[in-house]
Amino acid sequence: MTQPTTAAIVAxxxxxxxxxxAASRIIALLSSGVRNAALAAxxxxxxxxxxxxxxxxxxxxxxxxxxxxxAAMLDxxxxxxxxxAAMADGLRDIAGQADPVGEISDMTLRPNGLRVGxxxxxxxxxxxxxxxxxxxxxxxxxLCLKAGNAVILKGGKEAIxxxxxxxxxxxxxxxxxxxxxxxxxxxxxxEREAVTALLKLDRYVDLIVPRGGYPLIRFVSENSLIPxxxxxxxxxxxxxxxxxxxxxxxxxxxxAKVSRPGVCNAMETLxxxxxxxxxxxxxxARRLIDAGVELRGCExxxxxxxxxxxxxxxDWDEEYLALILSIRVVDDFAAACDHIARHGSGHSEAIVTAxxxxxxxxxxxxxxxxxxxxxxxRFNDGGQFGLGAEVGISTQKLHARGPMGVVDLTCRKxxxxxxxxxxx
Amino acid sequence: MTQPTTAAIVAxxxxxxxxxxAASRIIALLSSGVRNAALAAxxxxxxxxxxxxxxxxxxxxxxxxxxxxxAAMLDxxxxxxxxxAAMADGLRDIAGQADPVGEISDMTLRPNGLRVGxxxxxxxxxxxxxxxxxxxxxxxxxLCLKAGNAVILKGGKEAIxxxxxxxxxxxxxxxxxxxxxxxxxxxxxxEREAVTALLKLDRYVDLIVPRGGYPLIRFVSENSLIPxxxxxxxxxxxxxxxxxxxxxxxxxxxxAKVSRPGVCNAMETLxxxxxxxxxxxxxxARRLIDAGVELRGCExxxxxxxxxxxxxxxDWDEEYLALILSIRVVDDFAAACDHIARHGSGHSEAIVTAxxxxxxxxxxxxxxxxxxxxxxxRFNDGGQFGLGAEVGISTQKLHARGPMGVVDLTCRKxxxxxxxxxxx
Numbered sequence: 065m066t067q068p069t070t071a072a073i074v075a076x077x078x079x080x081x082x083x084x085x086a087a088s089r090i091i092a093l094l095s096s097g098v099r100n101a102a103l104a105a106x107x108x109x110x111x112x113x114x115x116x117x118x119x120x121x122x123x124x125x126x127x128x129x130x131x132x133x134x135a136a137m138l139d140x141x142x143x144x145x146x147x148x149a150a151m152a153d154g155l156r157d158i159a160g161q162a163d164p165v166g167e168i169s170d171m172t173l174r175p176n177g178l179r180v181g182x183x184x185x186x187x188x189x190x191x192x193x194x195x196x197x198x199x200x201x202x203x204x205x206x207l208c209l210k211a212g213n214a215v216i217l218k219g220g221k222e223a224i225x226x227x228x229x230x231x232x233x234x235x236x237x238x239x240x241x242x243x244x245x246x247x248x249x250x251x252x253x254x255e256r257e258a259v260t261a262l263l264k265l266d267r268y269v270d271l272i273v274p275r276g277g278y279p280l281i282r283f284v285s286e287n288s289l290i291p292x293x294x295x296x297x298x299x300x301x302x303x304x305x306x307x308x309x310x311x312x313x314x315x316x317x318x319x320a321k322v323s324r325p326g327v328c329n330a331m332e333t334l335x336x337x338x339x340x341x342x343x344x345x346x347x348x349a350r351r352l353i354d355a356g357v358e359l360r361g362c363e364x365x366x367x368x369x370x371x372x373x374x375x376x377x378x379d380w381d382e383e384y385l386a387l388i389l390s391i392r393v394v395d396d397f398a399a400a401c402d403h404i405a406r407h408g409s410g411h412s413e414a415i416v417t418a419x420x421x422x423x424x425x426x427x428x429x430x431x432x433x434x435x436x437x438x439x440x441x442r443f444n445d446g447g448q449f450g451l452g453a454e455v456g457i458s459t460q461k462l463h464a465r466g467p468m469g470v471v472d473l474t475c476r477k478x479x480x481x482x483x484x485x486x487x488x
Numbered sequence: 489m490t491q492p493t494t495a496a497i498v499a500x501x502x503x504x505x506x507x508x509x510a511a512s513r514i515i516a517l518l519s520s521g522v523r524n525a526a527l528a529a530x531x532x533x534x535x536x537x538x539x540x541x542x543x544x545x546x547x548x549x550x551x552x553x554x555x556x557x558x559a560a561m562l563d564x565x566x567x568x569x570x571x572x573a574a575m576a577d578g579l580r581d582i583a584g585q586a587d588p589v590g591e592i593s594d595m596t597l598r599p600n601g602l603r604v605g606x607x608x609x610x611x612x613x614x615x616x617x618x619x620x621x622x623x624x625x626x627x628x629x630x631l632c633l634k635a636g637n638a639v640i641l642k643g644g645k646e647a648i649x650x651x652x653x654x655x656x657x658x659x660x661x662x663x664x665x666x667x668x669x670x671x672x673x674x675x676x677x678x679e680r681e682a683v684t685a686l687l688k689l690d691r692y693v694d695l696i697v698p699r700g701g702y703p704l705i706r707f708v709s710e711n712s713l714i715p716x717x718x719x720x721x722x723x724x725x726x727x728x729x730x731x732x733x734x735x736x737x738x739x740x741x742x743x744a745k746v747s748r749p750g751v752c753n754a755m756e757t758l759x760x761x762x763x764x765x766x767x768x769x770x771x772x773a774r775r776l777i778d779a780g781v782e783l784r785g786c787e788x789x790x791x792x793x794x795x796x797x798x799x800x801x802x803d804w805d806e807e808y809l810a811l812i813l814s815i816r817v818v819d820d821f822a823a824a825c826d827h828i829a830r831h832g833s834g835h836s837e838a839i840v841t842a843x844x845x846x847x848x849x850x851x852x853x854x855x856x857x858x859x860x861x862x863x864x865x866r867f868n869d870g871g872q873f874g875l876g877a878e879v880g881i882s883t884q885k886l887h888a889r890g891p892m893g894v895v896d897l898t899c900r901k902x903x904x905x906x907x908x909x910x911x912x
Contacts, residue, residue, distance in 0.1 A: 089829065093853060166852075172874055178863055180873050185855060187885050266709070270885050285690070285713050291886040292715070312908040319910035405513065427903050428590075429517060431609060439602055439906030448911070449604050449902065450596055461611050461694050461899040462715040463887040475885040478873065479851050482863030484736040486743035487872070 073253055077261040080249050081268035084189040084214040087246035092186045092212050094243065096163035102241035103159035103206055107152040109237040110202065110230070114148045120229035121198065128222055136326075140197050141222055151202045151230075154453060158206045161452045164471045165212045168479070178485050182476040186212030188270040190473060191262055192455070193218045193284060195276035198226035204273075205234050205248045207455055211473035214247050216269065218262060220276075221254035228252070256283075263288040273468075275456050293464050293472075295456035297383040298328030298411035300441040303400040303426070304344060305417035306337040312438060313416040314348045319440040320414065322355045326385050328457060329412045329434075329444040333380060334391045335400045338364070341393045345369055357387045364393035380407040397422060401429050408432060410459050412444040433459055433466035497677055501685040504673050505692035508613045508638040511670035516610045516636050518667065520587035526665035527583035527630055531576040533661040534626065534654070538572045544653035545622065552646055560750075564621050565646055575626045575654075578877060582630045585876045588895045589636045592903070602909050606900040610636030612694040614897060615686055616879070617642045617708060619700040622650035628697075629658050629672045631879055635897035638671050640693065642686060644700075645678035652676070680707075687712040697892075699880050717888050717896075719880035721807040722752030722835035724865040727824040727850070728768060729841035730761040736862060737840040738772045743864040744838065746779045750809050752881055753836045753858075753868040757804060758815045759824045762788070765817045769793055781811045788817035804831040821846060825853050832856060834883050836865040857883055857890035 068076075091099075110117070121143040128138050164184050171181030190213045192204045201217055208215035219227040231250035239245045251258050263272060266289040274284040275295050284292055302320050304313040320331035336344055341364060349359060349369040359365075360379050361372040372391065379390040380403070394400045404413050414436040415426040423437045434444035446454030446467035455473065458464040464472035492500075515523075534541070545567040552562055588608050595605030614637045616628045625641055632639035643651040655674035663669045675682050687696060690713040698708040699719050708716055726744050728737040744755035760768055765788065773783060773793040783789075784803050785796035796815065803814040804827070818824045828837050838860040839850040847861045858868035870878030870891035879897065882888040888896035 089855075092855070174872070174874060178867065178872075180867075183851070188855070289709050291884060293886070309908070315908065315910050323911055423905075427607070427905075431513075431516070431612070432901065434902040434904060436904040437906060439904050439909045440911050442911040443602065443604075443904055443906075443909065444902065448598070448602075450598060460715060462717075465899050466902045475889050477856065478858040478868065478890045480858060480860040480863050480867055481847075481851075482861060482867075484733070484739065485863045485867065486739050487747055487864050487866040 068253055068255070070257055073255055073257045074261045076253060077251060077258050078265065080216055080251060081189065081262065081265045083246040084216050084249060085268040087244035088186065088188045088214040090244050091209070091214055091247055092188070094212070096165065098242055099163075099209055099212065100159040102209060102238050102243045103155050105241045106202070106206065106234050106237040107155040107159070109233050110148055110152045110155070113233050114145060117148060117226065117229040117233065118143060120225035123225040124223050133222065137196060137222070141226070143198060143226060147199065151199050154203055155206045158210050158453050158470070161210065161470060163210070164474050176485050177483065179481040181479055183479050184474050184476050187473060187475055189214050189216065189268055191216040191218065191269045191272045191290070193259055193262070193272065193274045193276070193280065195220040195280065196222050198223045198230060200275065201227045201230045201250070202234065203453060204455060205231070207453055207470055208473060209238070209243070209247055211470045213473055216249050216251065216262065218251045218259060224254050259283070260287055263290060266290045273455055291463070293458050293468060294460050295468075296459040297409050298330070298457070298459070299332050299381060299383050299407060299409040300329060300412040301333050301335055301404050301408055302331050302414045302416065302441060303335040303404070304337060304340065305397065305415055305419060305422050306339040307419035307422060308340065308344075308416040309418055310340070310344050310347070313344060314351060316414065316416055316438070316440050317348050318351050318355065320442055321352060321357055321389050322387070323440070323442055325387050328383070329441050330385070331441050332382065332384055332390065333407070334389060335394050335403055336391065337397070337400070338393050338395050341365070342368060345391070352389060355387070357389050359389055359391060361391040362393055365391045383409070397425065401426070404430055404432075411457065412436065412441040414439060414441050433457065492677055492679070494681055497679055497681045498685045500677060501675060501682050502689065504640055504675060505613065505686065505689045507670040508640050508673060509692040511668035512610065512612045512638040514668050515633070515638055515671055516612070518636070520589065522666055523587075523633055523636065524583040526633060526662050526667045527579050529665045530626070530630065530658050530661040531579040531583070533657050534572055534576045534579070537657050538569060541572060541650065541653040541657065542567060544649035547649040548647050557646065561620060561646070565650070567622060567650060571623065575623050578627055579630045582634050582877050582894070585634065585894060587634070588898050600909050601907065603905040605903055607903050608898050608900050610898055613638050613640065613692055615640040615642065615693045615696045615714070617683055617686075617696065617698045617700070617704065619644040619704065620646050622647045622654060624699065625651050625654045625674070626658065627877060628879060629655070631877055631894055632897060633662070633667070633671055635894045637897055638673075640673050640675065640686065642675045642683055648678050683707070684711055687714060690714045697879055715887070717882050717892060718884050719892075720883040721833050722754070722881070722883070723756050723805060723807050723831060723833040724753060724836040725757050725759055725828050725832060726755050726838045726840065726865060727759040727828070728761060728764065729821065729839055729843060729846050730763040731843035731846060732764065732768075732840040733842055734764065734768050734771070737768060738775060740838065740840055740862070740864050741772050742775050742779065744866055745776060745781055745813050746811070747864070747866055749811050752807070753865050754809070755865050756806065756808055756814065757831070758813055759818050759827055760815065761821070761824070762817050762819050765789070766792060769815070776813060779811070781813050783813055783815060785815040786817055789815045807833070821849065825850070828854055828856075835881065836860065836868040838863060838865050857881065
């Protein structure tokens with residue numbers, strides 16, 4: 065295949081964005097009945113055309129093997145009938161969720177007789193830039209349509225044939241259900257220049273959501289003229305307070321580290337109050353080591369867990385996404401909070417304690433997207449919080465903080481109902 | 489005065505940002521009692537030290553006259569005892585507003601016994617970049633402190649001595665009331681490089697608010713690694729529907745254009761349904777012309793108002809901020825909505841109509857920060873909407889849309905209260 069020129073890439077991306085903008089005006093006015101029927105049709109058509117999707121995926125898998133992708137990457141890339149069925153079920157779940165669009169709230173009657181309130185409306189056009197996993201294509205497109213938006217998808221090079229097959233199914237199903245085809249568009253080229261071009265189109269695109277590793281997130285932040293909601297790294301902490309129930313603390317620590325180490329809400333650092341370290345650490349260390357976790361610790365930790373290697377400074381800022389855990393013994397509650405403020409990424413932090421005052425202080429003082437008392441960090445998730453499917457977990461403070469669900473793909477405009485008021 | 493080097497500017501701005509970040513952790517935990525007492529102390533000290541502020545302002549005014557600033561600019565820059573008293577009263581009003589910080593909402597009990605909800609917390613550090621008017625210094629600092637944030641102020645060159653005097657008063661008053669001095673910091677240099685440096689400090693700064701003309705807004709959007717809430721231009725429309733009460737329509741049109749033409753919620757374009765143009769336009773034109781408004785119209789408009797000049801394409805996208813109005817006769821409701829979608833800036837649009845269906849359609853279909861029925865666009869304002877003082881009127885869709893009050897200077901983190909839950 066010949067390399068497209070930069071001009072051709074910019075032209076393609078601009079056309080996609082213009083089509084999305086035009087479609088978004090129509091989609092915003094569709095009833096939720098039409099949008100939900102389109103989601104159901106998408107689910108059915110994904111299953112019906114699984115042959116084409118699997119064929120596209122096989123091309124990606126072959127190229128991936130040829131290019132030496134590792135086993136974990138190949139597993140994320142791979143689709144089979146069961147994964148396609150799960151994708152379709154995900155879309156049906158989204159269709160069944162409550163519809164936020166059109167809700168009017170906070171309507172007040174002002175002294176001059178004006179009724180002033182807010183109406184929830186779609187954002188317009190959402191651009192999602194992501195890496196490898198092809199199921200993101202279906203999930204994100206569905207969430208955006210549910211919220212009344214048009215979506216522009218820019219997936220990774222590795223999954224291009226899978227993504228093309230899935231996006232074609234989604235657009236066909238949308239069109240069949242009375243939704244503009246351009247509700248779901250995939251950028252057809254995989255060059256980085258397509259991302260750069262998209263990030264400049266603030267005339268047409270209302271929100272950019274980057275999902276992927278730090279270099280992608282950074283590139284998007286540095287180049288976007290469009291507002292960005294980042295789904296950045298999770299350097300999550302569990303702090304075992306001196307008043308912790310040791311059995312509960314061990315359960316939570318093991319769950320937070322081991323249940324799914326490759327995700328952003330997994331614990332990366334365990335902080336233990338000095339008063340309970342001697343009693344707590346050896347026991348929990350045995351369970352973690354048995355589960356295959358490599359331990360890295362501060363000096364006090366290593367005095368209690370001889371097999372732990374020495375943590376270096378960089379360990380405290382590292383998102384391992386693997387069966388590795390750094391452990392630090394802290395002198396007191398304030399030292400735990402300081403460590404989190406200095407090294408945390410503002411994602412998910414938990415305290416284990418039986419002390420009411422410590423629990424309340426932790427909830428108040430720790431500034432992360434989710435702050436948990438006596439629960440695993442792994443609960444920071446849209447499904448677990450009752451939001452349904454999520455676009456990702458935002459680590460920024462503006463617009464969406466924590467799990468970003470359908471509601472965060474909308475905004476609220478002000479509406480004012482008068483009977484001739486003018487401003488004095 | 490010698491020009492500071494780029495390295496010196498970057499060092500100064502970085503120190504300011506680091507101090508703000510450290511202060512923000514302390515401010516976030518102050519009670520609203522302490523924050524409100526500091527606001528009251530700021531108000532008192534502004535009045536007490538009005539001599540120093542007026543002296544600083546006199547230096548700015550002298551430099552402004554020397555540099556040939558026009559009368560309107562000089563008026564915006566100028567302070568007197570009355571304006572300082574108004575500034576102080578503004579701070580007292582903000583102190584009296586409800587405190588959003590710490591509010592816990594949407595607490596639900598999940599099937600596994602977890603209590604999941606949201607707590608409203610300060611954003612952290614807010615950077616405000618603005619031009620000329622020195623009263624912005626006091627207003628914005630007060631709003632940021634009210635919401636529990638530290639603020640970094642970067643004012644215009646013209647007002648540097650006024651701003652320095654005001655910022656020193658605010659920091660002194662804060663410190664006297666038990667709030668860290670670094671709650672309010674002014675960047676001391678006026679070079680554009682200071683803005684560039686600030687926009688890169690996403691490690692320390694959580695939000696950038698640019699207030700000013702289009703070149704400033706664009707520069708900030710293009711260079712910021714920090715999330716931005718823009719207060720961009722207002723190309724606002726009033727659409728006179730065929731079912732409009734002509735007397736009401738004339739009142740609203742005149743008010744929207746004439747009551748304060750230099751502000752962003754003033755009408756710039758009047759759209760009139762063809763069926764009522766002949767009856768409506770000549771009358772309203774006489775009133776507008778009497779008020780000193782220059783009229784520019786489409787051909788149909790000019791047939792009805794012979795003194796109107798021909799509007800050119802650029803007129804429909806222009807924010808005049810002056811006694812100039814463009815007028816277009818439209819064939820129907822849809823043409824009015826199309827014109828707004830194509831030329832509006834998403835700020836404030838009003839319909840005048842007695843027709844229920846037209847009113848509902850306008851409110852649903854027009855996608856602007858404020859959509860008004862039978863009321864002047866001039867009502868799009870934090871005070872008029874019952875929010876109290878505002879940082880500005882956001883024309884973007886994310887985080888804050890429309891008047892940006894104290895609540896929009898906060899965010900919500902998730903809190904989770906458990907009793908040992910782990911994720912299966």
